[in-house]
Amino acid sequence: MEHDADVIIIGAGHNSLTAALYLQKAGLSVLIIEQAKIAGGAAKTAEILEPGFKHDLFASNIGLFMGSRIYNDFKEEFHQNGFDIVVGDQPFSSVFPDGKCVRVYTDGEKTLREFERHSHHDANAWSEMISYFQKVAPHLFPILQLPMPSLKPFVHLWKMYRQCGSQELLELIRVLLMSPRQFLDERFETDEVKALLSPWAFHLGLSPDCAGGATFSFLESAVDHLNGLALSKGGVGNMINAMVRAIETRGGQFVLGQAVSEIVVKKGTACGVKTADGVTYNAKKAVMANVTPKQFIKLVSEKELPENFVVKSKNYRFGPGTLMIHFTLEHALEWEAAEDLADSAYVHIAPYMSDIAATYSQVVEGYLPASPLLVVAQQSRLDSARAPEGKHVLWVQVRAFPHRPRGDALGEIKIGNWNEMKEPILNRIIDKIGQFAPNIREIVRKAVVWTPQDLEDENPNIVGGDMVGGSHHLDQNFFFRPFSGWSRYKTPVKQLYLTGASTWPGGGLNATSGHLAAMQLLREN
Template sequence: MTKKYDAIVIGAGHNGLISAIQLAEKGWKVLVLEKSSKPGGASKSGEVTEPGYVHDVYAMNIGLFLGSQFYQKYEEEMQRFGFEPVVNDKPYASVFPDDTGIGAYQNRKEMFKSLAYHSTDDTYAWKDLSHYYDQTTPHFMPLMQMELPSYEAWKHVMKSMKQLKLNGLMELGSHLLQSPREFVDHWFESDKVKAMVAPWGLHLDFGPDVSNGAVFPFLESILNQRNGMAFSKGGIQNMIESMVKMLEIRLGEIRTEASVERVLVESGQAYGVVLENGEEIIAEKAVIGNVTPTQMVNRLLDEKEVPDHYLQEADSYRYGPATMMIHLSLDEPLQWKAGEKYSEFAYVHIGPYVEDLARTYTQAMNGELPDSPLLIVGQPDVMDETRSPEGKSTLWIQVRALPSHVKKDSLNEIEADDWSNIKEAYADRVIEKLAAYTHNSKRAIRKRTVLSPADLEEDNPNLVGGDSVSGSHHLFQNYVFRPVPGYSRYKTPIDRLYMVGAATWPGGGLNGTSGWLLADKL
């Protein structure tokens, strides 16, 4: 007998789960289908190196999630079901080849002291930037939790125009359209202070010279400095599992290792799905894909069912540069040459400078293995003692940015090949870079697990080419243009078929917005 539900959600990423929970709370009968053996999408954790060492496999920073509408409503329930945020008041730092560093502190006095060590003028610049943040973010940050375009967003923009006046609005637009390099050059004089802020752009795909790339460094540098860096105690999987329990207590269902082969469509309307095992499941009100547009049109839909204009736009959806993840279990915490205090920061960026980030980004976009990629070194043990045995350490390294398909090596040391054949060799280069900034990294390593860009996509089809944020955030494919022009409000041309997730507005990061907004209007 064919099973029937009100809604079927394809993919158990956090946005898919948020939609499912909200719809189940409305009384809908909801089923979530997840290809992987674990729910979570890019939010998974596990003992990927050896027993006793818990790693967040991909995403780790949950700061955006803590500010989401979903968490504001369900904070108490999530914590009752096992989710516990932990926050470090030393959120991020950058280290340099001369064995110095600079760190961001939640404590204002420590923050200004850190800046003043490198530039007295930049302490005043940081105050000015923080003041500008307070003046302007009420006018554009709320848009990141609204549908675009929408009447609500239009009213907000009109209100901002009235308050900021035309000149203020033009000035804000000019700042937000800057590249990360232009942004830091505008505000700061010290190359090291600039290098503390600019790497946040490459957490997405904003190389130093990409227009509109200033937005993420602007927001993340101030938000994380003020709020501290937040992780999920015991691993990000605990956040996901608490959401699964919330769904189940509302009588929703979730099935893992259940890969959807195609969406069923008749007369321009979605009415269910077929699994790879041939099972057919009916959805009487909605099918929601926590997927990218290329997956939707190339894997889940018959091309004959998709209007030509949407098919062309979805086929042209562009992915950003790739990511490698390296997970290490250590016999002891890292000892940074820049000083003991850097072992206390949640994230340490090793660029080291803005020009290095620019070279890395260009190399990756040209299909070259970068000679010295950006390392985002996560040290979760500093805020969560459950991640590793006493006295030991768990290390999380995100390597940005890399080519999805390798044409050559910038150093001519590694032969161009599939990632499966060269990932360990490239990981060796990463470890060498880490060793140049630490006293003990090589001797402290117990085990390592390397996930190449190809491994990322194999585990999660949303991470096409190893793009960890499911699609470029450049201006042509962001805001009202995400995922494709004309379909930024989570609908598709197929009636009752919707999309949520990082490929939709407001894009990558654990923001929970698309899942919330879609469920709110269904």
Template sequence: MQNEFDAIIVGSGVNSLACAVHLGAKGWRVAVYEQAGTAGGAVKTLELTEPGFRHDWAAMNLSMFAGSGFFKEHAEALTAQGLEFVPASHCFASVFDDGKWFGVSTGEGETRARIAAFSEADAMAWDRLCQEFPETAEHVFGLMGSPMQTHVLLKLLAKVLYKKGVSWTAGLMRLLISSPRSFLSETFESDHVRATLAAWGMHLDFAPDLGGGAVFPYLEAMTNQNFGMVIGKGGADTVTRALVAQIETSGGEVHCGKKVTRVIREGARATGVELADGTRVSAAKAVIANVAPQGMMKLLEGGSGNSGFDAKMTKFVHAPGTMMIHLALDGLPDWSASEELKSFAYVHIAPSLDQMARTYQQAMAGLLPDEPVLVVGQPTAIDPSRAPEGKHVLWVQVRMVPGEIRGDAAGKIGETDWAEVKEIYAERALDIIEKHAPGLRAKIISRAVVSPLDLEADNPNLVGGDQVAGSHHLSQNFLFRPAFGHATGKTPVDGLHLTGASVWPGAGTGAGAGYMLARKLGGK
């Protein structure tokens, strides 16, 4: 193992690996150090239940990666390393207590027809959104793919004002700051349509009434309608394996089971890292930390030397936690609402805006929600290679749950230790699925339940099981992610940079933070 590199990256999440690939393409020698035994952070696939059943540990949807600027630039190299996607034309759906369902698919007229069954006025509103989407997407994706600096924002604003005028620009800005409820209630009259789209806000930490959350249901609805969804062939780790292979092809190294305990400084500059076993590794150009802001402070013994920065990192706010349930099954769920639901990548069980708002507030109060929002992923409906022939895996996100349990909103669970609670609470989630898919339990071969604290133990960035590595509320997004003046990953320590989902543009598999930092350091 070499002990001197151009750059050292702490953590092996998708932002780290993308950063290393781009820097490697620019001639940098990069070493990545990961405390877990497997690279990838939240993007990895493991046989958690039975041999031959491959479960995505956390991230399943790879659409953001496939559509990213990073992948556009490095697609040829990564494809040569074995990266392969599987498209899903039936993207997401929701089931409801009245036996009805609604889903978004790419087939011509499919989604509109489903909406029209609820409301022709809503179908016309959908037509309008689809017609306007290309122009809106140009500017929204331009924002999401740009470094979050004041002069960049002003340039983007001037561009949209020049092209579209004041009224249109004001409408776009209103979308960006609106809550899911306000946007969806103004746009649609059907409670079923509203709830189906609002569920995407809960994938982050946007309950229906939180400002800044409208854009996520909007983007998911429109991008899935227009482009579909993709997952990884054989598992989400097709991305991780290809990225690691490309790093090594460029002369870099990726080391797992190697915890970085501190950043080494000479004077005001970061010059390397020290591992838990005492090994020191030098970095000639940069030390890049893909860690949560509090994790950065642990690496900087004695602080950064800038009390203002240190306070901002210490006060960084995390979203509520998530629990995962991984099932090995004899067959897909028999959804009572429709046989068609077996073909969807995701089925949400989030019956109303009010239920989502209540669930969020309960989790924020430290309570186990009485009726959690469930995201039921059916990857083997899209990619049968993830399980033995005729068998399936089910990927269930339980959102939201508290990282620290103070009680149970239903008043039925007295324990507060996740080690004891996770199997008990999994039964509550399975009861909810069983109500919409009778006979599910009879199909279960084996299961693995992952608590919020299990997620954090594997990846310290997921504080309290926060899978989005920090709240995306307006006070901590855009120029303020993770804090004003540091949205590009800049720190007060020369040569030390912050990246990952805690940095703009935030959570997801798009690798935006890592890619933008690599372009800043190594060149475009």
């Protein structure tokens, strides 16, 4: 194995793999060093409970990846390397007490009929929202893939101004600043429809009252309705494997199971890394680190960094944690509200927006939430490759959970070490799902609970269980990500770059920071 490469990349998350492919395309050699035994970061698939049951261990919805630059540029090769997509026609739904539910389909007419069951007003408001999306999306989506700050986003906004006028432009900016509650209250009347859309912002850790959260509820709801919710056939790991093969075909190398413990800096320039087992790898041109600012300042000697960069890194905020539960099931869930809910890729259970708002404040205060948002994903209903015939996997993301609990909002679970709390937490979550799909109690074969600490132990970028690499509040997003002055992937050390979910445009399988960081590196080399 060569110990030299033009660029050494720390971490094998999908952003690193994206950066590697663009660097290779430009003729540079890459070496990727990953502390885990397999590549993928927070996008991995494995049979963790029983043979033949494939679980997406963390991320599962690949909608953002499908809209990414890397997919557009490399799709044929990825598909030749075994990546395939499954898209269902029921992207997401929410369930409520008294047998109520709201289901979103890719079929526009069917979705409208579903909204009409709840409210004529909300059916009209949904249609208007989708039309509004179709008008603004061509202006907005390109901006989410551009470097921040730069002139290019302003060029897009200028084009929008020319096409649509100043009122439309100002209205879009207002939407970008709104909280989910403000956006939803302004448009919809029923609690059920508001509860259907608000969870998407909470996937990014933004509660119904966080400024800037409306964008995610709005965009994700509309995109999933129009395109369907996409999964990688056989598991998200197949998407990662396709990227890994593309990198290896071009001569890229991987060192797996080795954590980088130090970035070697000489005369203010990054020239390699050291791993925990004491091996040094030399970078001829640059080092790129897919780590959070918290970890970055541990890898680089503080004397190489200006004091204000260190202070900003220390002040970088993480959002609420996540807890994951993976199940193997004897049968599919039987939802009381409607039989076809079993075919909904995601079923959100909060049940109401007020549950999410209460969860957020309980979690930031350090309490196990009374009624967390459950994201119940039924991948094997869409993708039969994931479980033996007739059996199923179930992926339950519990949003949100405290990093370090100091109490239980319901006063029922005794706070101790995480391992002692797993069983009562599991029972609470099964009870909550059981209110809407009572057969869960009889059909669970096996289950495993991963606490926020387990997630961080697996991947040091999931700090305190924050699944999206740091808070996405407005003051830490756009050109403030990871913090002001450093949103363009550079660091104070020459030839040392940052990528990953802690950099713009943040968390999710959008592959954008990997692309933009590679472009920045190539501009300077």
